[in-house]
Amino acid sequence: xxxxxxxxxxxxxxxxxxxxxxxxxxxxxxxxxxxxxxxxxxxxxxxxxxxxxxxxxxxxxxxxxxxxxxxxxxxxxxxxxxxxxxxxxxxxxxxxxxxxxxxxxxxxxxxxxxxxxxxxxxxxxxxxxxxxxxxxxxxxxxxxxxxxxxxxxxxxxxxxxxxxxxxxxxxxxxxxxxxxxxxxxxxxxxxxxxxxxxxxxxxxxxxxxxxxxxxxxxxxxxxxxxxxxxxxxxxxxxxxxxxxxxxxxxxxxxxxxxxxxxxxxxxxxxxxxxxxxxxxxxxxxxxxxxxxxxxxxxxxxxxxxxxxxxxxxxxxxxxxxxxxxxxxxxxxxxxxxxxxxxxxxxxxxxxxxxxxxxxxx
Numbered sequence: 325x326x327x328x329x330x331x332x333x334x335x336x337x338x339x340x341x342x343x344x345x346x347x348x349x350x351x352x353x354x355x356x357x358x359x360x361x362x363x364x365x366x367x368x369x370x371x372x373x374x375x376x377x378x379x380x381x382x383x384x385x386x387x388x389x390x391x392x393x394x395x396x397x398x399x400x401x402x403x404x405x406x407x408x409x410x411x412x413x414x415x416x417x418x419x420x421x422x423x424x425x426x427x428x429x430x431x432x433x434x435x436x437x438x439x440x441x442x443x444x445x446x447x448x449x450x451x452x453x454x455x456x457x458x459x460x461x462x463x464x465x466x467x468x469x470x471x472x473x474x475x476x477x478x479x480x481x482x483x484x485x486x487x488x489x490x491x492x493x494x495x496x497x498x499x500x501x502x503x504x505x506x507x508x509x510x511x512x513x514x515x516x517x518x519x520x521x522x523x524x525x526x527x528x529x530x531x532x533x534x535x536x537x538x539x540x541x542x543x544x545x546x547x548x549x550x551x552x553x554x555x556x557x558x559x560x561x562x563x564x565x566x567x568x569x570x571x572x573x574x575x576x577x578x579x580x581x582x583x584x585x586x587x588x589x590x591x592x593x594x595x596x597x598x599x600x601x602x603x604x605x606x607x608x609x610x611x612x613x614x615x616x617x618x619x620x621x622x623x624x625x626x627x628x629x630x631x632x633x634x635x636x637x638x639x640x641x642x643x644x645x646x647x648x649x650x651x652x653x654x655x656x657x658x659x660x661x662x663x664x665x666x667x668x669x670x671x672x673x674x675x676x677x678x679x680x681x682x683x684x685x
Contacts, residue, residue: 333547340550341373344557348377352560353509354553355502355645357495358516359386359673360544366682368546370553378557381508381645382678384498384600385516387463388415388671389643392597393631395491396421399460401628402489402620403434409452411445412460414438419667422632442474442488449478449486458620461490465522468492468609469583472590475611475618489620490609493596495519496527497607501598503535508645512538512556514549517571522587524579528567536565543571590615599667600643639666642675649679656680 356362362382365371371380384390400421403410410426417426417438430436435455439445445459461471471488478486495516502508515528520541528539538559542552552570559566569575589612596608611619620626633640636654641647649655649668659665661677668676 336547337373337550340547340554344373344378344550344554345375347561348375348557350560351377351379352511352557353379353381354512354514354556355381355383355508355510356514357383357385357499358514358519359389359671359675360518361385361514361516361542361549362675362678363673364544364546364549366678368549370546370549373550374553378553380553381510382642382675383502383645384598384643385464385495386643386668386671386673386675387467387493388413388419389639389667389674390493390498390598390600391416391419391462391491391667392599393421393633394597394628395460395462395489396425397423397628397631398489398626399426400424400429401626402458402624403429403436405456405624407455408624409435409437409448409455409457410460411437411439411448411457413440413462415671416460416462418664418670420634420665420670422629442471443477446474446478446483446486449483453485455485456623457486458624459486459488461488461492464493464495464516464519465587466516466518468591469522469580469587472586475590475615476586478618479615484617487618487620487623488611489626490591490611491596492591492609493598494593494607494609496523496530497604498598498601499528499531500534501601501604501607502644503531503537505644510537510645511560512540514552514556515539515541517541517543517548517574520569520571520575520579522580522583525567525569525575525577526579532565532567538565539567541567541569541571541575543574598643600640634665637666639668639676642668649676652676 591609594610638652
Protein backbone atom coordinates (compact mmCIF):
# COMPACT_ATOMS: atom_id res chain seq x y z
CA UNK A 325 0.00 0.00 0.00
CA UNK A 326 2.84 2.38 0.83
CA UNK A 327 4.39 1.77 -2.60
CA UNK A 328 1.04 2.41 -4.29
CA UNK A 329 0.55 5.65 -2.34
CA UNK A 330 4.06 6.85 -3.15
CA UNK A 331 3.57 5.99 -6.82
CA UNK A 332 0.24 7.80 -6.92
CA UNK A 333 1.72 10.84 -5.18
CA UNK A 334 4.59 10.87 -7.65
CA UNK A 335 2.18 10.84 -10.59
CA UNK A 336 0.14 13.69 -9.09
CA UNK A 337 3.27 15.71 -8.32
CA UNK A 338 4.50 15.30 -11.91
CA UNK A 339 1.11 16.34 -13.26
CA UNK A 340 1.08 19.46 -11.07
CA UNK A 341 4.64 20.29 -12.09
CA UNK A 342 3.75 19.92 -15.76
CA UNK A 343 0.69 22.12 -15.33
CA UNK A 344 2.74 24.87 -13.67
CA UNK A 345 5.29 24.70 -16.49
CA UNK A 346 2.55 24.81 -19.12
CA UNK A 347 0.81 27.96 -17.86
CA UNK A 348 3.71 29.94 -16.36
CA UNK A 349 4.72 32.72 -18.75
CA UNK A 350 5.40 35.55 -16.27
CA UNK A 351 8.25 35.77 -13.81
CA UNK A 352 6.86 35.38 -10.30
CA UNK A 353 8.46 35.51 -6.84
CA UNK A 354 6.47 33.56 -4.28
CA UNK A 355 7.30 33.71 -0.59
CA UNK A 356 6.57 30.96 1.89
CA UNK A 357 6.18 32.56 5.31
CA UNK A 358 6.32 29.40 7.36
CA UNK A 359 9.38 27.48 8.49
CA UNK A 360 7.54 24.18 8.12
CA UNK A 361 6.94 25.00 4.45
CA UNK A 362 10.59 25.96 4.05
CA UNK A 363 11.81 22.61 5.33
CA UNK A 364 9.23 20.68 3.25
CA UNK A 365 10.23 22.56 0.08
CA UNK A 366 13.88 21.64 0.59
CA UNK A 367 13.23 18.10 1.82
CA UNK A 368 11.11 17.15 -1.18
CA UNK A 369 13.07 19.02 -3.84
CA UNK A 370 10.11 21.22 -4.80
CA UNK A 371 12.34 23.82 -6.47
CA UNK A 372 13.60 21.26 -8.95
CA UNK A 373 10.02 20.67 -10.15
CA UNK A 374 9.39 24.30 -11.01
CA UNK A 375 10.14 26.25 -14.19
CA UNK A 376 12.69 29.07 -14.22
CA UNK A 377 9.83 31.56 -14.21
CA UNK A 378 8.87 30.63 -10.63
CA UNK A 379 11.18 31.70 -7.80
CA UNK A 380 10.59 30.71 -4.20
CA UNK A 381 11.72 32.97 -1.35
CA UNK A 382 11.92 31.95 2.28
CA UNK A 383 10.35 34.55 4.56
CA UNK A 384 10.17 35.31 8.28
CA UNK A 385 8.09 32.28 9.21
CA UNK A 386 10.33 30.65 11.79
CA UNK A 387 9.26 31.79 15.28
CA UNK A 388 12.68 31.07 16.78
CA UNK A 389 14.40 33.07 14.05
CA UNK A 390 12.23 36.19 14.25
CA UNK A 391 12.44 36.49 18.04
CA UNK A 392 14.33 39.74 18.59
CA UNK A 393 17.76 39.45 20.16
CA UNK A 394 16.67 41.79 22.95
CA UNK A 395 14.10 39.17 24.00
CA UNK A 396 16.85 36.56 24.10
CA UNK A 397 18.91 38.93 26.23
CA UNK A 398 15.97 39.35 28.63
CA UNK A 399 15.60 35.58 28.91
CA UNK A 400 19.33 35.28 29.63
CA UNK A 401 18.99 37.96 32.32
CA UNK A 402 16.15 35.97 33.88
CA UNK A 403 18.29 32.81 33.85
CA UNK A 404 21.00 34.69 35.70
CA UNK A 405 18.55 35.65 38.47
CA UNK A 406 18.68 33.56 41.68
CA UNK A 407 15.69 31.32 42.28
CA UNK A 408 14.34 31.60 38.72
CA UNK A 409 13.60 28.57 36.52
CA UNK A 410 13.44 29.54 32.84
CA UNK A 411 11.41 27.20 30.63
CA UNK A 412 11.14 27.29 26.86
CA UNK A 413 11.02 25.19 23.71
CA UNK A 414 14.17 23.32 22.72
CA UNK A 415 15.54 25.45 19.86
CA UNK A 416 15.36 28.65 21.91
CA UNK A 417 17.92 27.34 24.39
CA UNK A 418 20.66 27.44 21.73
CA UNK A 419 19.91 30.83 20.13
CA UNK A 420 22.78 33.24 20.84
CA UNK A 421 21.98 36.54 22.49
CA UNK A 422 24.27 39.57 22.53
CA UNK A 423 26.66 38.07 25.09
CA UNK A 424 25.31 34.62 26.02
CA UNK A 425 22.57 32.05 25.39
CA UNK A 426 20.26 30.08 27.65
CA UNK A 427 22.38 27.02 26.90
CA UNK A 428 25.54 28.80 28.05
CA UNK A 429 23.81 29.99 31.21
CA UNK A 430 22.59 26.45 31.83
CA UNK A 431 26.17 25.21 31.56
CA UNK A 432 27.15 27.78 34.20
CA UNK A 433 24.53 26.40 36.58
CA UNK A 434 21.38 28.33 35.73
CA UNK A 435 18.10 26.41 35.93
CA UNK A 436 16.95 26.34 32.30
CA UNK A 437 14.56 23.62 31.23
CA UNK A 438 13.19 22.53 27.88
CA UNK A 439 9.43 21.92 27.81
CA UNK A 440 7.01 20.68 25.17
CA UNK A 441 4.11 22.92 26.21
CA UNK A 442 3.32 25.85 28.46
CA UNK A 443 1.43 23.50 30.74
CA UNK A 444 4.70 21.64 31.41
CA UNK A 445 6.05 24.95 32.75
CA UNK A 446 2.91 25.34 34.86
CA UNK A 447 3.57 21.90 36.36
CA UNK A 448 7.09 23.00 37.31
CA UNK A 449 5.57 25.98 39.12
CA UNK A 450 3.48 23.60 41.20
CA UNK A 451 6.44 21.30 41.85
CA UNK A 452 8.78 24.12 42.89
CA UNK A 453 6.70 26.62 44.89
CA UNK A 454 9.80 28.35 46.26
CA UNK A 455 11.06 29.21 42.76
CA UNK A 456 9.83 31.65 40.16
CA UNK A 457 9.02 29.74 36.97
CA UNK A 458 9.07 31.81 33.78
CA UNK A 459 8.01 30.55 30.37
CA UNK A 460 9.54 32.24 27.32
CA UNK A 461 6.50 32.54 25.07
CA UNK A 462 7.45 32.57 21.40
CA UNK A 463 5.66 31.64 18.22
CA UNK A 464 2.79 32.79 16.07
CA UNK A 465 -0.96 32.46 16.40
CA UNK A 466 -0.62 28.66 16.42
CA UNK A 467 1.05 28.42 19.83
CA UNK A 468 -0.21 31.60 21.48
CA UNK A 469 -3.67 30.18 22.42
CA UNK A 470 -2.05 27.42 24.50
CA UNK A 471 0.02 30.04 26.32
CA UNK A 472 -3.14 32.07 26.91
CA UNK A 473 -4.83 28.96 28.31
CA UNK A 474 -1.92 28.35 30.70
CA UNK A 475 -2.01 31.95 31.94
CA UNK A 476 -5.75 31.71 32.50
CA UNK A 477 -5.31 28.42 34.38
CA UNK A 478 -2.58 29.93 36.56
CA UNK A 479 -4.92 32.82 37.34
CA UNK A 480 -7.78 30.48 38.26
CA UNK A 481 -5.51 28.27 40.40
CA UNK A 482 -3.72 31.28 41.96
CA UNK A 483 -0.35 29.89 40.85
CA UNK A 484 1.54 32.95 42.00
CA UNK A 485 5.07 31.79 41.06
CA UNK A 486 4.34 31.39 37.34
CA UNK A 487 4.78 34.04 34.67
CA UNK A 488 5.28 34.42 30.91
CA UNK A 489 7.78 36.54 29.00
CA UNK A 490 5.69 37.10 25.89
CA UNK A 491 7.56 37.42 22.61
CA UNK A 492 4.66 36.16 20.50
CA UNK A 493 4.24 37.46 16.98
CA UNK A 494 1.27 37.99 14.64
CA UNK A 495 1.96 37.02 11.03
CA UNK A 496 -0.29 39.30 8.91
CA UNK A 497 1.35 42.58 10.09
CA UNK A 498 4.73 41.14 9.05
CA UNK A 499 3.37 40.41 5.57
CA UNK A 500 2.22 44.02 5.36
CA UNK A 501 5.67 45.21 6.48
CA UNK A 502 7.40 43.09 3.85
CA UNK A 503 5.25 44.46 1.04
CA UNK A 504 5.35 48.07 2.22
CA UNK A 505 9.15 48.03 2.08
CA UNK A 506 8.81 47.81 -1.69
CA UNK A 507 12.21 46.23 -2.30
CA UNK A 508 11.46 42.51 -2.42
CA UNK A 509 9.08 42.21 -5.36
CA UNK A 510 6.95 39.49 -3.77
CA UNK A 511 4.18 38.44 -6.19
CA UNK A 512 2.32 36.03 -3.92
CA UNK A 513 2.32 34.40 -0.50
CA UNK A 514 2.25 30.71 0.38
CA UNK A 515 0.36 31.13 3.66
CA UNK A 516 0.71 28.67 6.56
CA UNK A 517 -2.06 26.14 7.08
CA UNK A 518 -1.63 25.80 10.84
CA UNK A 519 -1.65 29.55 11.60
CA UNK A 520 -4.69 30.03 9.36
CA UNK A 521 -6.47 27.19 11.19
CA UNK A 522 -6.52 29.62 14.11
CA UNK A 523 -6.92 33.07 12.54
CA UNK A 524 -8.98 32.25 9.43
CA UNK A 525 -8.52 33.98 6.10
CA UNK A 526 -9.89 37.47 6.79
CA UNK A 527 -6.49 38.62 8.12
CA UNK A 528 -5.01 38.26 4.63
CA UNK A 529 -7.61 40.47 2.94
CA UNK A 530 -5.59 43.64 3.62
CA UNK A 531 -2.61 42.18 1.75
CA UNK A 532 -4.82 41.31 -1.19
CA UNK A 533 -6.80 44.56 -1.26
CA UNK A 534 -3.99 47.03 -0.56
CA UNK A 535 -1.13 45.40 -2.43
CA UNK A 536 -2.99 43.27 -5.01
CA UNK A 537 -0.88 40.31 -3.90
CA UNK A 538 -2.43 36.83 -4.00
CA UNK A 539 -2.47 34.63 -0.89
CA UNK A 540 -3.04 30.89 -0.89
CA UNK A 541 -3.32 28.93 2.37
CA UNK A 542 -1.35 25.72 1.84
CA UNK A 543 -0.85 22.40 3.65
CA UNK A 544 2.53 20.81 4.28
CA UNK A 545 2.70 17.73 2.04
CA UNK A 546 4.61 18.08 -1.24
CA UNK A 547 1.41 17.80 -3.28
CA UNK A 548 -0.18 20.51 -1.12
CA UNK A 549 2.72 22.84 -1.82
CA UNK A 550 2.76 22.18 -5.57
CA UNK A 551 -0.99 22.70 -5.78
CA UNK A 552 -0.68 25.94 -3.81
CA UNK A 553 2.05 27.17 -6.15
CA UNK A 554 -0.16 26.29 -9.13
CA UNK A 555 -3.04 28.29 -7.64
CA UNK A 556 -0.76 31.31 -7.14
CA UNK A 557 0.65 31.05 -10.67
CA UNK A 558 -2.88 30.84 -12.07
CA UNK A 559 -3.85 34.01 -10.22
CA UNK A 560 -0.81 35.91 -11.48
CA UNK A 561 -1.30 34.72 -15.06
CA UNK A 562 -4.96 35.81 -14.97
CA UNK A 563 -4.25 39.12 -13.22
CA UNK A 564 -6.23 38.14 -10.14
CA UNK A 565 -5.42 38.70 -6.47
CA UNK A 566 -7.51 36.65 -4.05
CA UNK A 567 -7.30 34.71 -0.83
CA UNK A 568 -7.70 31.01 -1.62
CA UNK A 569 -7.56 27.90 0.52
CA UNK A 570 -5.69 24.91 -0.81
CA UNK A 571 -5.62 23.31 2.65
CA UNK A 572 -9.39 22.77 2.74
CA UNK A 573 -9.09 19.65 4.91
CA UNK A 574 -7.72 21.73 7.79
CA UNK A 575 -8.81 25.35 7.35
CA UNK A 576 -12.10 27.19 7.24
CA UNK A 577 -12.41 30.93 6.55
CA UNK A 578 -13.63 31.74 10.09
CA UNK A 579 -10.69 30.13 11.87
CA UNK A 580 -10.94 28.63 15.35
CA UNK A 581 -13.39 30.82 17.25
CA UNK A 582 -12.60 29.21 20.61
CA UNK A 583 -8.87 29.83 20.22
CA UNK A 584 -9.48 33.40 19.04
CA UNK A 585 -11.69 34.06 22.06
CA UNK A 586 -9.08 33.01 24.61
CA UNK A 587 -6.37 34.88 22.70
CA UNK A 588 -8.43 38.06 22.89
CA UNK A 589 -9.22 37.49 26.57
CA UNK A 590 -5.60 37.11 27.69
CA UNK A 591 -3.59 39.08 25.10
CA UNK A 592 -3.84 42.41 23.32
CA UNK A 593 -1.93 43.39 20.16
CA UNK A 594 1.15 45.56 20.70
CA UNK A 595 4.09 46.91 18.73
CA UNK A 596 6.80 44.28 18.65
CA UNK A 597 10.42 44.00 17.45
CA UNK A 598 11.19 41.38 14.81
CA UNK A 599 14.62 40.16 13.92
CA UNK A 600 15.28 41.43 10.42
CA UNK A 601 12.15 43.57 10.18
CA UNK A 602 12.49 45.96 13.10
CA UNK A 603 9.54 47.11 15.19
CA UNK A 604 6.22 46.38 13.49
CA UNK A 605 3.06 48.09 14.80
CA UNK A 606 0.43 45.73 16.18
CA UNK A 607 2.50 42.63 15.45
CA UNK A 608 3.02 41.31 18.99
CA UNK A 609 0.91 40.08 21.88
CA UNK A 610 1.04 41.75 25.30
CA UNK A 611 -0.63 40.28 28.37
CA UNK A 612 -3.77 42.19 29.35
CA UNK A 613 -4.10 44.05 32.64
CA UNK A 614 -6.42 41.41 34.12
CA UNK A 615 -3.57 38.89 33.91
CA UNK A 616 -0.68 41.32 34.48
CA UNK A 617 0.42 39.39 37.60
CA UNK A 618 1.59 36.66 35.21
CA UNK A 619 3.56 39.01 32.96
CA UNK A 620 7.29 38.52 33.56
CA UNK A 621 7.94 42.07 32.33
CA UNK A 622 5.96 43.33 35.33
CA UNK A 623 7.53 40.97 37.85
CA UNK A 624 11.21 41.35 36.99
CA UNK A 625 13.57 44.16 36.11
CA UNK A 626 14.35 43.26 32.50
CA UNK A 627 16.02 46.32 31.04
CA UNK A 628 18.88 45.24 28.78
CA UNK A 629 21.42 47.21 26.71
CA UNK A 630 20.76 47.60 22.97
CA UNK A 631 21.27 44.23 21.28
CA UNK A 632 24.42 43.65 19.24
CA UNK A 633 24.10 41.56 16.10
CA UNK A 634 26.99 39.14 15.42
CA UNK A 635 29.51 40.66 12.97
CA UNK A 636 29.01 39.29 9.47
CA UNK A 637 25.74 37.47 10.22
CA UNK A 638 23.09 37.94 7.52
CA UNK A 639 20.17 36.38 9.42
CA UNK A 640 18.27 39.68 9.33
CA UNK A 641 18.49 39.93 5.53
CA UNK A 642 17.75 36.23 5.08
CA UNK A 643 14.58 36.53 7.17
CA UNK A 644 13.38 39.31 4.86
CA UNK A 645 14.07 37.24 1.77
CA UNK A 646 16.61 39.85 0.65
CA UNK A 647 19.58 37.44 0.87
CA UNK A 648 20.10 33.69 0.76
CA UNK A 649 22.32 31.66 3.11
CA UNK A 650 25.15 31.11 0.59
CA UNK A 651 25.43 34.91 0.37
CA UNK A 652 26.61 34.94 3.99
CA UNK A 653 30.38 34.56 4.41
CA UNK A 654 29.82 32.74 7.71
CA UNK A 655 27.59 30.04 6.18
CA UNK A 656 29.16 26.55 6.34
CA UNK A 657 32.33 28.05 7.81
CA UNK A 658 32.01 29.81 11.16
CA UNK A 659 28.26 29.12 11.17
CA UNK A 660 27.13 25.48 11.18
CA UNK A 661 24.46 23.57 13.12
CA UNK A 662 27.16 22.66 15.68
CA UNK A 663 28.41 26.24 15.98
CA UNK A 664 25.46 28.47 15.02
CA UNK A 665 26.11 32.18 14.86
CA UNK A 666 22.52 33.20 14.17
CA UNK A 667 19.04 31.76 14.79
CA UNK A 668 18.47 30.77 11.15
CA UNK A 669 21.05 28.02 11.66
CA UNK A 670 19.82 27.07 15.15
CA UNK A 671 16.19 26.42 14.43
CA UNK A 672 15.01 23.16 12.91
CA UNK A 673 12.82 25.35 10.67
CA UNK A 674 15.46 27.97 9.89
CA UNK A 675 16.37 28.76 6.30
CA UNK A 676 20.10 28.38 6.91
CA UNK A 677 19.56 25.00 8.57
CA UNK A 678 17.51 23.89 5.55
CA UNK A 679 20.19 25.01 3.08
CA UNK A 680 22.88 23.31 5.16
CA UNK A 681 21.04 20.02 5.54
CA UNK A 682 19.87 19.67 1.97
CA UNK A 683 23.04 21.01 0.28
CA UNK A 684 21.26 23.76 -1.60
CA UNK A 685 23.60 26.04 -3.57
